[in-house]
Amino acid sequence: MLKESQWKTSTGFILASAGSAIGLGAMWKFPYMAGMYGGGAFLLMFLLFTILVGLPLLIMEFIVGKVGRTYTTEIYSKLTGKKWLNIIGWNGNIAVFVLFGFYSVIGGWIVIYIGIVLMQLLHVLPSKLHDIQFEAIISNPVYTIMGQFIFIGLTCVIVMLGVQKGLEKASKIMMPLLFIFLLVIVAKALTLDGAMDGVRYLLQPRISDITMESMLFALGQSFFALSLGTTGMITYASYAPKEMTIKSSAISIVVMNIFISILAGLAIFPALKAFGYEPTEGPGLLFKVLPLVFEKMQYGTFFYVIFLILFLFAALTSSISLLELNVSNLTRNDNTKRSRVALLTSIAVLIISIPAMLSFGSLSHVQFGAGTIFDNMDFLVSNLLMPLGALATTLVVGQLLDKDLLIQGFGRDRFKFFYPWYALVKYILPFVILAVFVLQLV
Numbered sequence: 001m002l003k004e005s006q007w008k009t010s011t012g013f014i015l016a017s018a019g020s021a022i023g024l025g026a027m028w029k030f031p032y033m034a035g036m037y038g039g040g041a042f043l044l045m046f047l048l049f050t051i052l053v054g055l056p057l058l059i060m061e062f063i064v065g066k067v068g069r070t071y072t073t074e075i076y077s078k079l080t081g082k083k084w085l086n087i088i089g090w091n092g093n094i095a096v097f098v099l100f101g102f103y104s105v106i107g108g109w110i111v112i113y114i115g116i117v118l119m120q121l122l123h124v125l126p127s128k129l130h131d132i133q134f135e136a137i138i139s140n141p142v143y144t145i146m147g148q149f150i151f152i153g154l155t156c157v158i159v160m161l162g163v164q165k166g167l168e169k170a171s172k173i174m175m176p177l178l179f180i181f182l183l184v185i186v187a188k189a190l191t192l193d194g195a196m197d198g199v200r201y202l203l204q205p206r207i208s209d210i211t212m213e214s215m216l217f218a219l220g221q222s223f224f225a226l227s228l229g230t231t232g233m234i235t236y237a238s239y240a241p242k243e244m245t246i247k248s249s250a251i252s253i254v255v256m257n258i259f260i261s262i263l264a265g266l267a268i269f270p271a272l273k274a275f276g277y278e279p280t281e282g283p284g285l286l287f288k289v290l291p292l293v294f295e296k297m298q299y300g301t302f303f304y305v306i307f308l309i310l311f312l313f314a315a316l317t318s319s320i321s322l323l324e325l326n327v328s329n330l331t332r333n334d335n336t337k338r339s340r341v342a343l344l345t346s347i348a349v350l351i352i353s354i355p356a357m358l359s360f361g362s363l364s365h366v367q368f369g370a371g372t373i374f375d376n377m378d379f380l381v382s383n384l385l386m387p388l389g390a391l392a393t394t395l396v397v398g399q400l401l402d403k404d405l406l407i408q409g410f411g412r413d414r415f416k417f418f419y420p421w422y423a424l425v426k427y428i429l430p431f432v433i434l435a436v437f438v439l440q441l442v
């Protein structure tokens with residue numbers, strides 16, 4: 001294990017894994033998914049899945065990383081002696097590669113928005129926030145490819161700098177700031193006319209909105225938002241100091257993630273009702289609604305730029321973990337190869353991100369399976385590869401690993417939480433994930 005590949009402190013590890021978890025999933029994807037699948041009903045299912053399925057799985061991934069301490073295309077054979085099980089690590093690598101491909105499209109939109117709003121702020125552009133033409137921007141391949149290039153480039157540079165220097169420092173400053181900003185936006189959104197309709201839409205579940213489809217997407221969302229099933233969290237835990245506390249780290253990440261998702265919903269739905277948008281607006285929801293909220297604030301353009309920069313940062317701390325997973329496996333944690341591999345992987349990601357980006361423009365008519373190319377990439381990762389990876393890991397942990405090793409990985413446990421957690425992972429969660437997985441294929 002290379003020294004450089006370790007977090008200096010437990011706090012560094014928690015912040016970085018929270019950084020990986022909290023990103024576009026909570027802030028961009030959650031509100032639009034909730035809008036498409038019933039508002040309050042979606043939130044309720046998301047909460048249940050996150051707490052009952054996501055949290056135990058996150059603890060599981062942390063334990064695997066902590067006791068395995070190596071890259072994830074090696075860790076499964078190291079722990080079980082079965083080489084073929086490393087395929088689970090490869091599944092995760094493919095998942096994050098494709099994920100980065102469509103993630104960078106949205107990252108690119110944020111970059112473009114920062115450019116436009118900065119120009120408005122500096123009066124280079126005479127327009128106002130409400131003049132920003134979302135559809136025209138995202139269907140323009142020149143703008144979007146520039147945005148993606150910058151987003152992927154930034155991710156690449158941070159990963160090249162190495163684990164400690166790049167990731168740990170950055171996470172410590174920006175996440176708390178983002179949280180404060182979200183609170184301010186929510187406070188403003190709640191003062192808009194008709195805001196309470198939006199609040200009710202998000203917080204009052206209508207049982208009739210709970211369908212098989214919405215359940216599948218709610219589970220997919222809890223996987224996506226906690227970075228589960230890709231072995232990304234296993235990688236981060238394998239870098240952590242031995243004394244890290246697994247339970248409290250996992251709980252704090254889950255709580256933060258839930259908070260940010262709800263805050264993002266509370267920022268968007270009241271505004272959406274106030275400005276007469278439909279909740280089923282899709283991926284553009286956040287980009288269309290928030291400028292209108294900021295416009296109602298004093299110095300709104302200025303604050304919107306700051307918000308977008310923080311939002312970009314949240315997306316970057318997640319995209320870093322996507323690229324980091326590929327780099328750690330392709331270099332087998334050999335830091336002398338880090339820069340070259342990070343660069344080549346980033347170029348490959350840029351290439352596969354192009355069809356995803358064109359899904360909002362010249363390739364929007366290409367529809368199959370789950371929808372556009374972009375939708376299918378998301379579906380493949382969030383609803384197939386991630387649950388599959390998580391299912392396989394529950395089987396390894398529940399059936400093959402030594403219980404004493406797991407107890408040791410779980411750490412000191414005054415209240416004997418280990419046992420219910422173990423029972424869940426061994427006897428219940430594999431069936432839950434399998435059931436959802438099969439239903440989805442049917």
Ligand code: PFF
Nearest residue numbers: 021023024025225227230232
């Ligand atoms: N959890 C991230 C988000 O919500 O934006 C996305 C993600 C990052 C998923 C890393 C998977 C992963 F391995």
